Amino acid sequence: MNPPRQATPGGQTTPGAEEAPGGQPGSQFRPTGAFPKARFARQDAEVERLTGGVHMTKEELAPTRGFTGPTSMEADPDNPRVVVAATADLRTRRCRLLVSRDAGLTWTFSKESPSPADYPFCTNTTSGVAQPQVAWGSGGTLYYAMQAYGDREGPRDGKTSVVLARTTNLGETWTTTLVDDARAQPDPKPENTCCPGLVVDSSGAQDAVYVGYSRDWSATAGKDHPLKEKQEVVVSVSTDGGKSFGKRINLNDHSKLTMTVAGQSYPLHFQTAFGRPFLTAHDGVVMAVGDSGPPADNEPPDEVYKGIFGEADPMLIARSTDQGSTWTVSELSSPVYTAAGAHTGMGWSPEGGPDGTFVLAYSATPGDTSSASRSDIVVRRSTDKGVTWTDPVAVNDDDPKDQYSNFYPQLDVAPNGRIDVIWQDNRGVTDYVAEVRYTYSTDSGQTWAPNMAVTDKPINYLGGISINSDIYQPPGVASTNAFAAIAWADPRFAGGETQTQDNFNVVAQFSPLPSEDNNTLRFFAAGLGGLVLAGIVLLGIQLARRTR
Amino acid sequence: MEVFGSDFAKGKPVHIRLDAPDGRILYTHPDPQPSTMTSQFTVQVPVPADISPGPHVLLATQEHYDMNIGIPARATMYVNSSPPVAPLPTDRAAVLEVSGGPNAASYVLIGLGGAAAALLVAAAARAIAARPPSAGGAEGVKT
Structure with a gap:
């Protein structure tokens, strides 16, 4: 299924170049450790068709367009041909909604922007997480x-706020609610960094909407102000379908975890550096995931702690069963390096047991390794509503001795329980190039399909806007029973000056789409024909009797 | 040959190796600067005298933890040869498969089923209508 890879242009030796005697053996290379592999097996469904690349953002013609990756995309549960994706233009700083009505083969921007007029901008400086997010609710x-x-x-x-917009007509019109209004806060104003997390639980009479974001005052608080070093990782909750939000909850206020560094105990908190937390919810259970570290305003000294990027710390998970009023925070993993960011794809499958299966996918390097370089896509599963989790297994099937990096995972679950996991990696490519890779499971994550590369051509990040400030986003996936639509940020049209960056997608099809033809009239006609036939038979019987 | 590197962590040497993560070291850059997010270096890497012609991969390794994912970094070089012509990409589908819906035979069966149902109803109605009146019914008046 994989198309041939294009050769990456490289250098050439030139006549007269200096030749080394043969190179030095040098210090021994110690390969980075790896997680145990998942079991790979043939699944109950197979990808029957993989489309070519579709230019999602082609309606935007400005050469300097610079779209973020469509990390958040979902199919309409009531009409799986409709797929939506959230994206933002880093140049104009405006959020947009992309809509497809034909299962991801063509896309348009929604008629109206979801942003309110008095808060027109939405992009931020996070990296490795979604910027805007979408989620379907009821009705x-x-x-x-x-x-x-x-x-x-x-x-x-x-001074940035958080907004939730709602539409029932694919963006023809929007209604907005301020989730967290920085303008209404006393000085110094907070920077609310959103939105790594958005999830909707439709199990109740009204949708419960959870928005995850982080807060800090580093840009607005004075040097000695008590808020200068403070950071919060929060969830705001609406229990009335997004019309209003209650008081935000700082997840770290619910953490009783500690870490010991050089004999000293420190609180162990969700960290915020690139946007946290990541959320999932189903049937009254909501969970938040992120990587951890000491509080920014209570860090160990530099001599004994190299910071949250230089140390291996555990992933954390917070769980609530009362719509976010109280949370239980626990360690999800042993210490790991998350040098590629801790973005976690999360979802729930109806398969795997009476309570279904929660499933997570994040990128990590084992904590007992020699460097943070290569990473795996680690999957965890829970069949008891998130209380306990399986040991981590890697769903990337590359050989660890090749030392490739797998990062930026995303996950979605089709209504029939098929779990789709995608990520980016540098398997078999060189320079600043990556591909999007895909695996899936039809047995609630117990086994996984052999990996397949899905990008129609490798992504060369040297050209696009994201390289300016290291602002990247994971790819996105929208799962239906018949297909998975997979999308990513792509600078294939970038010129030296424009740094053009678009959204592209492919569709991996498992089974035929249902016919769109209206068969009702045909069924009615067939039935009517049958009645007419019966009438003719009865009339014939009556005539036969009269002539006797 | 000239080699450019960027975004390596500062503080630890970068080894530029030949053809494998544990391949022989051709060059060592001692300490990328100024910082992990902004480090850049351009160096002249000697090419071994015994290298075979054709494509080779340079791999840059660094043992460090500080946001330096993506190590080993890789770059391709061609010794006394040129990059191959890129193969034409395989054609992929431009449309998705759609179910054709019920076929003509299905509609005929639906019609026949409707006819059979209607005839059964008619036969049942005729059978009910033809039943003799019950014994307890009123008798005609005798004159």
Whole structure:
């Protein structure tokens, strides 16, 4: 199924170049450790068809367009031909909704932007997480969560708010709610960094909507202000379908975990550096996941702690069963390195037991390794509503001795329980190039399909806007029973000056789409024909009797 | 040959190796600067005298933890040869398969089923209508 890879242009030796005697053996190379592999096996469904690349953002013609990766995308549960994706233009700083009505083969932007007029901008300086997010609720409602700010506000100035927009007509019109309004806060204003997490639980009478984001005051608090080093990882909850939100909950206020460094005990908190937390919910259970470290305002000294990027710390999980009022925070993993970011794809499958299966996928390197370089896509499963989790297994099937990096996972679950996991890696490519790879499971994550590369051509990140400030986003996946639509940010049209960056997608099809033809009239006609036939038979019997 | 590197962690040497993560070291850059997010270096890497012609991969390794994912970094070089012509990409589907819906035979069966049902109803109605009146019914008046 994999198309041939294009050769990456490289250098050439030139006549007269200096020749080394043969190179030095040098210090021994110690390969980075790896997680145990998942079991790979043939699944109950197979990809029957993989489309070519589809240019999702082609309606935007500005050469300087610079779209974020469509990390958050979902199919309409009531009409799986409809797929939506949240994206943002890093140049204009505006959020957009992409809509497909034909299972991902063509896309348009929604008629109206989801942003309110007085908070027109939405992009931030996070990396490795979604910027805006979408999620379907009940009654055909689509929710869109984003950061929100205006002029003289924003990630560099501090003072950013969070907005939830709702539409029932694919973005023809929107209704917005302020989730967290920085303008209404006393000075120094907070920077609310959103939205790594958005999830909707439709199990109740009204949708419960959970928005995950982080807060800090580093840009607005004075040097000695008590808020200068403070950071929060929060969830805001709406129990009325997004019309209003209650008081935000700082997950770290519920953590009783500690870590010991050089004999000293420190609190172990969710960390915020690139946007946290990641959320999932189903049937009254909501969970938040992220990587950890000591509080920013209570860190161990540099001599004994190399910071959250230089140390292996555990992933954390917070769980609530009362719509976010109280949370239990525990360690999800042993210490790991998350040098590629801790973005976690999360979902729930109806398969795997009476309570179904929660499933997570994140990128990590084992904590007892020699360097943070290569990483695996680690999957965990829970069949008891998130209380306990299986040991981590890697669903990337490359050989660890090749030392490839697998990062930026995303996950979605089709209504029939098929779990789709995608990520980016540098398997078999060189330079600043990556591909999107895909695996799936039809047995609730117990076995996985052999990996397949799905990008129609490798992604060369040297050209696009994301390389400017290291602002990247994971790819996105929307899962239906018949297909998985997989999308990513792609700078294939970038010129030296434009740094053009678009969204592209492919569709991996498992089974035929249902016919769109209206067969009702045909069924009616067939039935009517049968009645007419019966009438003719009865009339014939009556005539036969009279002539006797 | 000239080799450019960027975004390596500062503080630890970068080894540029030949053809494998544990291949022989051709060059060592001692300490990328100024920082992990902004480090860059351009160096002249000697090419071994015994290298075979054709494509080779340079791998840059670094033993360090500080946001330096993606190590080993890789770059391709061609010794006394040129990059191959890129193969034409395999054609992929441009459309998705759609179910054709019920076929003509299905509609005929639906019609016949409807006819059979209607005839059964008619036969049942005729059978009910033809039953003799019950014994306890009123008798005609005798004159």
